[in-house]
Amino acid sequence: MARIRTALKGKWPFAICSGILVVFFLVSILAPWIAPNDPIQVNLALKLMPPSLEYPLGTDQLGRCNLSRLLFGARVSLGFATLIFVASLGIGLVVGTLAGYRGGWIDTLLMRFCDGVMAFPNLVLVLGIVGLLGPGLWQVVVALMMVQWVYYARMIRGMVVSMKEQNFITAARISGSSNWKIIRRHLVPNVLPPIMVMGTLEMGWAIMDISALSFLGLGIQPPTPEWGAMIHEGTSFMRSNPELMLYPGLMILFVVISFNVIGESLSEQFGVKRRY
Amino acid sequence: MSLLEVKDITHSYGASHSFWRKQDVKPVLSGVSLSIEEGTCLGLLGSSGAGKSTLGKVILGLEKPQQGQVIFQGQDVYAMDAKSRQQMRRNLQVVFQDSYSSVNPRLTAEKIIAEPLENYEKLSAGEQNRAIASLLEQVGLSSSDMKKYPREFSGGQLQRINIARALALKPKMIVLDESVSSLDMVTQTTILNLLQDLKTMHGLSYLFITHDIRAAYSISDTMAIMDNGQIAGVFHDKDEVFTSQQPAVKSLVDAMLPEHPRYRNAAAPKEAKKLFSR
Amino acid sequence: MHTQPNVLQVDNLNIAAKSSRGALPLVRNVNLELKPGKVLGLIGESGSGKTVTSMALMQLLDQRAMQVQGSIQLNGQELNGLAPKAMRNIRGKEIGFIMQNPMNAFTPVYTIGNQFVETIRTHTGLGKKQAVELAIASLESMNLEEPAKLMKKYPFQLSGGMLQRVMIAISMSLRPAVVIADEPTTALDVTNQLQVLKELDRLRTECGTAILLISHDLGVISQLADEVAVMRRGEIVEQAEVCDLFDRPQHEYTKKLLQARPMFSGNEALSRLVI
Numbered sequence: 127m128a129r130i131r132t133a134l135k136g137k138w139p140f141a142i143c144s145g146i147l148v149v150f151f152l153v154s155i156l157a158p159w160i161a162p163n164d165p166i167q168v169n170l171a172l173k174l175m176p177p178s179l180e181y182p183l184g185t186d187q188l189g190r191c192n193l194s195r196l197l198f199g200a201r202v203s204l205g206f207a208t209l210i211f212v213a214s215l216g217i218g219l220v221v222g223t224l225a226g227y228r229g230g231w232i233d234t235l236l237m238r239f240c241d242g243v244m245a246f247p248n249l250v251l252v253l254g255i256v257g258l259l260g261p262g263l264w265q266v267v268v269a270l271m272m273v274q275w276v277y278y279a280r281m282i283r284g285m286v287v288s289m290k291e292q293n294f295i296t297a298a299r300i301s302g303s304s305n306w307k308i309i310r311r312h313l314v315p316n317v318l319p320p321i322m323v324m325g326t327l328e329m330g331w332a333i334m335d336i337s338a339l340s341f342l343g344l345g346i347q348p349p350t351p352e353w354g355a356m357i358h359e360g361t362s363f364m365r366s367n368p369e370l371m372l373y374p375g376l377m378i379l380f381v382v383i384s385f386n387v388i389g390e391s392l393s394e395q396f397g398v399k400r401r402y
Numbered sequence: 403m404s405l406l407e408v409k410d411i412t413h414s415y416g417a418s419h420s421f422w423r424k425q426d427v428k429p430v431l432s433g434v435s436l437s438i439e440e441g442t443c444l445g446l447l448g449s450s451g452a453g454k455s456t457l458g459k460v461i462l463g464l465e466k467p468q469q470g471q472v473i474f475q476g477q478d479v480y481a482m483d484a485k486s487r488q489q490m491r492r493n494l495q496v497v498f499q500d501s502y503s504s505v506n507p508r509l510t511a512e513k514i515i516a517e518p519l520e521n522y523e524k525l526s527a528g529e530q531n532r533a534i535a536s537l538l539e540q541v542g543l544s545s546s547d548m549k550k551y552p553r554e555f556s557g558g559q560l561q562r563i564n565i566a567r568a569l570a571l572k573p574k575m576i577v578l579d580e581s582v583s584s585l586d587m588v589t590q591t592t593i594l595n596l597l598q599d600l601k602t603m604h605g606l607s608y609l610f611i612t613h614d615i616r617a618a619y620s621i622s623d624t625m626a627i628m629d630n631g632q633i634a635g636v637f638h639d640k641d642e643v644f645t646s647q648q649p650a651v652k653s654l655v656d657a658m659l660p661e662h663p664r665y666r667n668a669a670a671p672k673e674a675k676k677l678f679s680r
Numbered sequence: 681m682h683t684q685p686n687v688l689q690v691d692n693l694n695i696a697a698k699s700s701r702g703a704l705p706l707v708r709n710v711n712l713e714l715k716p717g718k719v720l721g722l723i724g725e726s727g728s729g730k731t732v733t734s735m736a737l738m739q740l741l742d743q744r745a746m747q748v749q750g751s752i753q754l755n756g757q758e759l760n761g762l763a764p765k766a767m768r769n770i771r772g773k774e775i776g777f778i779m780q781n782p783m784n785a786f787t788p789v790y791t792i793g794n795q796f797v798e799t800i801r802t803h804t805g806l807g808k809k810q811a812v813e814l815a816i817a818s819l820e821s822m823n824l825e826e827p828a829k830l831m832k833k834y835p836f837q838l839s840g841g842m843l844q845r846v847m848i849a850i851s852m853s854l855r856p857a858v859v860i861a862d863e864p865t866t867a868l869d870v871t872n873q874l875q876v877l878k879e880l881d882r883l884r885t886e887c888g889t890a891i892l893l894i895s896h897d898l899g900v901i902s903q904l905a906d907e908v909a910v911m912r913r914g915e916i917v918e919q920a921e922v923c924d925l926f927d928r929p930q931h932e933y934t935k936k937l938l939q940a941r942p943m944f945s946g947n948e949a950l951s952r953l954v955i
Contacts, residue, residue, distance in 0.1 A: 293504040300462060301567065302491050302521035311517075315508050450869045557726070586726045586896040591940040613870040657871045659899025663922045666903050 140391040143384035150381055154200040163191035165198040166349040174367050186356075186370055187363060195351035196373055202352040204381070206267050207332035211325055214271045218278025223309055223317075225279070226286025237283065240276040248273055252335070256344050263352075266345040270335055274328070278321065285317045326389035330382035337378055353378050403476060404437040405575060405607050411435070411460055411470035430456045431467070431631045438624075440574065443601065443608040445622030447615060447654060453631040454611045458579045461609065462496055463487060475574070492522055495568035499580035501560035505552045511538070511563050512548040518570045537566040542596060558589035562596070569600065575607040582617055594621055615643070615658055627651045685756075687890040688714035688737070688858050693750035695729075695736050695914075703747055706732050707914040710750075714858060714890040719881075721905030721922065722894045723937065729914040730894045734860045737892070738775060739767045755857060773803040776851035776859040776889075778880075781867045782843035786835040792846055793831025799850055818853040819846065822879055841872030848879050852887060859883060860892045865900055877903050898937065902926070910934050 153160070162182060169189035177184045183192035225236040243251070255269035289295065290313070298308050337354025339345040346352035348359075353374035360370030414429040431453045438444045448454050459465040461472055463479045472479040474494060482490065495518075498504045505514050515534050519525060525533065535545035541562040552560055561581065568576050578597070582590040598621055600606060612618050618625055625643050627634045629650035637643050644655055660666045690712040696703035707729045714720050724730050735741050736748050739759055752759040754774060759767065771777070779785050786795055793815060800811040812831070819827035822845045835843060844864060851859050861880060865873040881904060883889050893904055901908055901922065909919040910933065918931040929935045 293498045293500060294506045296464065297496065297498065297504050297564075297567070298506075298517060299464070300491060300494075300496050301518035301570075302488055303517060307521075311509075312506050316506065449871045587898060588725055588937060588940045615870075653871060657874050659874060659877075659897070660902040661899070662926050663902045663905070 137391060139387050143387040146380060146384045147388070150200055150204060150384075153197055154204045157197040157201055161191070161194035161197045163194045165190060165194040165351045167191075168349075174363070183373060184369065187359070187367075190349075192370070192373060195356060196353070196377060199351040199353045199356060199374065200377070202263070202346065202350065203333050203336060203354075203378070206263065206336055207329050210267055210270050210274060210332045210336075211329055214274035215278050215321065215325060217271070217275040219282055219314070219317075219321075221275070222279040222282025223286055223313065226283040227290060227305070227309060227313070229287075233283070237280070240280050243273065243276045244280075249335075249338075252339070253344070256339070261344045261347065263346050263350070266336060266339050270332060274332075281324070282317055282321060285320075286313055289313060289316060320393075323389055323392045326385050326392065330385040330389075333378060333381060333385075405440040405475065406438040406461065406609070407471075407473040408434060408436050408457075408461060409471045409473065411457065411467045411472070413456065413460060413465070413467040413469075415456075429631055431460070434470070434628075434631070434633055436626055436633060436636065438575065438607050438609060440607055441601075441605045442623040443610055443621055445618030445625040446609060446611045446628060447613065447618050447625060448628035448634075448650075449613055449654070451630075452628040454613075454628050455579055457628070458496075458577050458609065458611050462494060462577055463490070492571045493574040494577070495571065495573040495575075496577045496579060497561070497564045497568050497581045499583055501557050501564055501584070502552065504564050505560065507552050510549050510551055511543075511555075514552075514563060515567045515570055518567060522571055533570070534566075537569055538563075540569065540600065541566045542592075556589075558585050558593060561585065561593060565593075565596070565600070569604070572604065573606070575609065577609045577611070579611045580613070581610075583612060583614065590617065597621060613654075615654060619643075627654065686713045686753075687716050687755060688712070688892070689751070689753040690737070691751040691753075693733065693736065693748070693752065695732055695741070695749075696747045698745055698747055705914060706746075707736070710911075710914075710916055712892070712909060712916075714892060716857070716890050717884050717888045718906045719884060719891040719893050719904050721901040721908040722892060722911055723896065723898065723901050723908060724911035725896060727913075728911045730896075730911055731862060733911075734777075734862050734892065734894055737860060738771055738777060739764075769803075772799060772856070773854055774857050776854065776856040778844070778847050778851060778859060778861040778864050780863040782840055782847055783835060783867075785847055786843065788835055791832055791834055792838070796831065796846070796850055796853075800853060803854055814853050815849075818849040821852065821882075822846070822849045824849070839872075840868050841876060844868060844872070844876050845879055848876070848883060851889075852883055855887050856889060858890045858892065860894070862894045863896070864893075866895070866897070873900070874903070880904060898940075910937065 162180070167190060169185075172181070172185050172189040173187055175181060175185045175189075181191050181193070183196070186192055186195065221236055221240075225233040246254075251273050252266075252269045255272060256265050259265040259268065295308060295312060298312055303311070333353075336345055337352070337357070340352045340354035341358040343358065346355045348355065356374040357371050360367070360374070363370050411431050411434040412429055413431040434453075434457060436444065436446075446454050446457070456465070460467050461474075461479075463472070466480050471481075474490060477486070477490065479487070479490065512534055515537055516530060519530055519533060523530075534548060538545055538547060543559065543562055543566070547555075547559075547563075552563075555563065564581075581597075582593050585593060594617060597608070601608060601621075608621070610618055610621055619640055622640065624636065624638050625640050626636045627643070627648070627650055634650035635643075635646060635648050637646070643651060646652065646655075690710060693707060693710040693712075694705065695707040696705045710733060712720065712722075722730050722733070732741070732746075736746075737752055737759070739748075739762065741748060748760055750760065754770065757770075759770070762770075786792070790798075793812070796815040796818075797808065797811045800806060800814055801808070804811075806814065815831060816827045819830055824830055824842065824845055830838075830842075830846075838846070859880075864880065865876055868876060877900065880891060880893075884891055891904075893900065895901055905922045907920065908922050908925045909916050910925075910931065911917070912933050918925070918929070918934045920928075920930070925934065926938065929938055
């Protein structure tokens with residue numbers, strides 16, 4: 127990781143976007159301490175107020191502090207997006223490696239299952255699962271995870287299949303390494319970097335999916351703050367108080383763009399590094 | 403008893419893997435037999451497609467032949483249980499043609515060479531370090547190269563690391579599968595000299611697979627020619643390769659490029675043979 | 681003796697790679713001369729700058745990454761700095777290129793015939809039928825069997841040796857003034873190497889083409905070259921007529937190269953005989 131950072135030192139887009147993301151992550155962790163007010167505290171007397179010292183970004187239609195809601199919203203969006211990414215990557219890694227390395231009927235079985243899942247349009251499947259499980263944040267997370275891992279599994283399986291024929295795997299076998307050691311030491315570390323790059327781009331999508339579902343009323347249940355839900359609530363006040371939609375919208379924009387830029391920089395870096 | 407004995411190997415691809423259709427596949431190896439004595443080098447020559455690399459894989463215990471046996475140190479390689487085969491690997495190592503794809507690009511030279519040591523020996527960190535440093539020096543590199551990554555080395559240097567890894571367990575035999583074919587002329591010679599020195603120093607046996615007659619001649623004690631999956635000839639006297647009338651051998655010899663421009667025209671081979679058979 | 685004018689004249693070629701740390705020299709002060717119908721061998725280790733030089737001659741280096749200084753004259757016309765459109769007309773027609781890996785030279789999704797005819801028609805005004813005839817005639821002259829059938833095959837169906845001969849056939853059909861052959865036999869099986877070199881030889885005797893033969897293999901140079909330039913770390917350290925180079929090498933590096941080939945040591949008689 128340190129090597130990547132030093133290598134890209136001169137490139138300002140990467141530096142700026144990394145900075146933005148680091149700030150967002152810190153904010154989401156430190157939200158309980160740095161938020162000026164309680165995000166779910168309702169105070170109808172103070173509704174839709176302009177920015178003031180006590181409420182730096184004003185209040186929303188129920189008198190709740192906008193800034194605090196944004197900060198706590200970051201926890202949900204970023205936190206759960208990361209969770210979805212890590213979990214789906216983990217499952218995809220296990221399944222993909224197993225299918226690719228073992229081959230045979232296990233490979234066929236697992237890959238046909240993945241084909242089946244991928245045949246459904248993503249959102250339809252997610253809505254279906256949420257419909258089954260009921261609305262709620264955890265249900266949304268589970269649904270998104272179940273839909274996402276198949277893509278990782280397929281990619282990883284493809285990479286494992288081509289990698290296991292390489293000489294260094296054979297050499298490892300001749301050196302006496304067990305299958306498990308080969309997977310752990312040789313296959314996984316070589317499969318992960320390009321997948322991680324893909325993952326940064328996926329993070330952007332995960333955040334938008336969570337927000338989209340919350341916007342539809344399926345994810346976050348009020349009064350928990352979440353950027354997509356905030357946009358949804360702000361639609362009624364589009365003309366009078368557009369900032370209710372604008373603030374969370376801009377948050378999503380910045381975070382997703384930052385992830386995309388980082389993903390592209392890293393993919394360039396790794397693309398070049400692969401040249402022997 | 404020979405160190406390695408290959409008896410009547412017949413093998414083909416496709417037949418064992420195809421589940422849906424039965425194909426009539428041409429055998430890659432038919433009735434191949436040869437033997438290698440301890441401390442000697444057998445040069446295995448042949449054009450591509452002759453089956454040399456497949457034979458190498460079969461001998462290494464990586465591909466079970468449909469018929470025939472591979473007897474290494476008196477034991478049938480494919481009749482062993484997994485544990486015995488694991489022990490056998492200590493004495494039978496390999497160096498492949500492409501040095502870059504033979505190493506994990508994410509590991510340092512130290513870790514690459516350490517792998518066989520970690521699998522078989524219980525060495526302390528200090529002992530392992532010393533062992534690796536000593537191996538690196540034996541192949542002409544230095545211990546300061548330990549922490550470098552494969553991309554920091556040239557093809558020739560990386561091949562030395564592959565050789566160091568093959569030597570780590572002090573094997574009895576190393577299969578050199580086109581090990582110098584991807585290197586340029588000058589590097590080829592240095593590596594060949596290195597291999598020769600190591601052979602003398604450690605009493606190693608080699609199976610030197612190549613399509614280059616000159617390289618094979620310089621390092622081998624015995625030469626064997628393969629053609630179309632079969633052994634076309636085995637020559638215990640290397641010089642006899644050049645006078646053999648066997649078509650497969652002859653075509654390899656005739657395809658040799660001249661050593662000096664004055665030998666470049668086509669008539670010369672016949673002259674050579676006339677002068678040689680006094 | 682009537683000295684023929686040089687087909688390709690390279691004077692003071694300097695190539696540097698642009699980097700954040702300034703210009704890193706790759707090739708320095710290279711002077712080469714190619715006469716019609718002659719073969720100039722360029723020998724050196726990997727990394728010596730041979731390929732970079734050949735790419736520069738063809739003006740194939742990326743201007744943003746590389747700096748090419750010096751004069752490259754083809755039949756008197758200056759190539760360095762020539763407009764891309766004009767250079768495109770010259771590449772293929774006046775300067776042919778035979779690359780190391782023939783498999784990479786052909787597009788895998790089109791047949792040999794398709795690519796051959798396309799190349800011919802790009803550089804000449806021939807109609808389709810005439811181009812096909814020319815292609816078949818060229819393939820036949822390369823001693824390739826059943827040329828008409830060959831035209832319908834895809835690159836992956838042919839072996840490396842055959843593809844290389846097809847490349848030479850394409851070159852021959854266009855009758856270029858110069859052909860740059862960059863390690864033409866390195867990727868080939870040993871039984872094909874000699875044959876391919878012999879076909880290259882015919883290219884120069886029958887068409888009067890000048891050939892720049894780049895290789896790291898002394899055997900290849902022995903077989904075909906009239907003159908040899910030895911390249912080391914971007915510079916030409918020695919240049920001589922081929923027999924002179926082998927018999928009386930001047931530079932230390934040349935001597936080292938000549939000694940490097942695994943010879944038939946110890947057997948004096950054998951080393952003279954085995955060609």
